[in-house]
Amino acid sequence: MKVKLENLTKRWGPVYAARDINLDINDGEFVAFLGPSGCGKTTTLLLIAGIYKPTAGRILFDDRVMNQVPPKNRNIGMVFQSYALYPHMTVYENLVFPMKLKRVPPAEMKARAQRVAEMLGISQLLDRRPGQLSGGQQQRVALGRALTKQPDLLLFDEPLSNLDARLRLSMRAEIKRLQMDLGVTAIYVTHDQVEAMTMADRVAVMKDGRLQAYCPPNELYDRPRTLFIAGFVGNPPMNFIEVEIVLRDGVYHAQRAGFDLPLLAERGGQAAGRGPVILGIRPEDVMIAEEGIAGEVYVVEPLGRDDLIDVRLGDVHVHVLADPNRRCKVGDRVHLRFNTQKIQLFDPKTEQSLLWT
Amino acid sequence: MSESASTAQALEVGKARYPEEKASLRSLLSPLLFMAPAIVLVVVFFFIPVVIVLVISLTDMSTATGFNNWKWVQFDNYLRIATHPNTLPVLRNTLMYVALTLALFNVGMALVIALLTTHIPRRSGFLFRALWLLPRLTPSVVYIMMWKYVAADAPYGILNQHLLGPLGIPPTNWLPAQPWIFVILTNGFIGASFGMVIFTSAIESIPRDYMVAALVDGCSLWQRIRYLILPLLRWPLLFVTTYQTLSLLTSFEQILLLTEGQFGTEVWSLWAYQRALSNYWGNFQWGFGAALAAVLVLIGVVMALVYMRYFQFNQLVQEPKIEAL
Incomplete structure (x- = not known):
């Protein structure tokens, strides 16, 4: 099923929880709503589910306007962070509850519940109550309950946030796999950019109720259109340095005290003569080298595969991912080489990218 | 080492x-x-x-014997209750009074108000619940006096003059004509607020995700009440039912003020009160009154045990309730 949001707006008194959101979701697509808490992603999800009524705008499922359709007629499956399994029902009763309400014949109800339980590996738990299950098991049951009704649209509200790190990894892959196999359109709300990047076909980044970007994960990473996206997506986060772009001897330079970096013409040209701009570069795109901009190692954080090194260049700090075999120590004098292919430039006032629109 | x-x-x-x-x-x-x-x-x-x-209750203590000349009479008082002509009618009255007030108001109406006021905007819900608290806050003498104005004898009374009169219903002495309606209404209007408060807080403490999940799973509002909210209210339902049964069994002040037990509205606790502490002849039969009270205690204990068994009290205590995750 296709989903389309047109100028979707939800206002609580003077506060906009969601504002003018325009979004197209293709049939069978997996879309993540990504943003910090309070950005309006869960509100948007509940608008789509029909729990909230939009203040303005439209919600369309396959060209049908859904604004006034009650939740029970939207054929949606939903999975919650808190699992929200009904505590007074057994696992089996939880699984068949949506089907019971839809008056599915008992034989089919049983067959479907068993099929889903097998698929999720919870067949041996059917007689238990939610209180007797671990978090991971409860989340599987919750997923099962959303699937047994054979929904046209699956909604996930931070479903993995309550699970421990290892379980989160395996469930992440499993959900992705299930969604692909079943071909159900899915919307996945998360504040975890890794989840969004790894699972989604397209990511909708939200901030303060507004849609900041809506594009495939790699585009989000390589061509961030706002300062917020650049800082939010990627771990460790992008470095930001305030510079001025000047043209000297036919080459663009990003300059500030103790910092002078020649730029590629196609990037630097976009930002020249604007006064101060913000230069962004990811830690993996800066290297410790024999020559380059000189600085001093300020902090070393071993991450195992890499060392995250905080290098002080005059009055700015730049995070660099370096090979641990380099054995950088605090106080070492080092030189940094920047991968100029990967440099981002932002307008400090509008916070929009100067490179991508 | x-x-x-x-x-x-x-x-x-x-x-x-x-x-x-x-x-x-x-x-x-x-x-x-x-x-x-x-x-x-x-x-x-x-x-x-x-x-x-x-x-x-094992003595013949009364105003006549005073505190000095009483003697032990063993179970005479209880035998007297067993053979007293008033026993059966009063017992029947008591059961009817408790059962109807409990079912219609203290649990029934309380549940309806709690459910309604939690499904409308918060502020209006709060206002309606505050209104329902008024009868409980009003001093009982004033409260019952207002009811007596409502149901005053023909041709007076708000019912006769303003409510039913204009509809062409002939004036009636409402209180003697329909004493039970007024006994149950006066008690029920006070009693409903207790359960209302308990049920409301229980409903509002149901995690929001459950409520959303039920709607997304395909419940109508009514189905959500039936399949989700009511089962989760089992514990407060048990508590309110038990507590209010016991409190209704022993309550008589509204009946005393309204009818003094006339028109066939004598209940057990009022009987005990009138025998032991306030009768027309001034002979306060403390021993007989105490026996009546003791029987009431026994009935109360039995009822409480029955409820606990019926609601599977033990299971409720052992199992995690609403907060369980």
């Missing part, structure tokens, strides 16, 4: 600090000490009065 030596040493120290006899004595005493204030209160105000009532 050093490790085992130090362990042994630690044990030695432990023994010295907590000698066994002392430990057992202390472990016995300190909880008692902590509970002592509560135990004293319970014993003095709950336990001793019951014992006194039971003791008096």
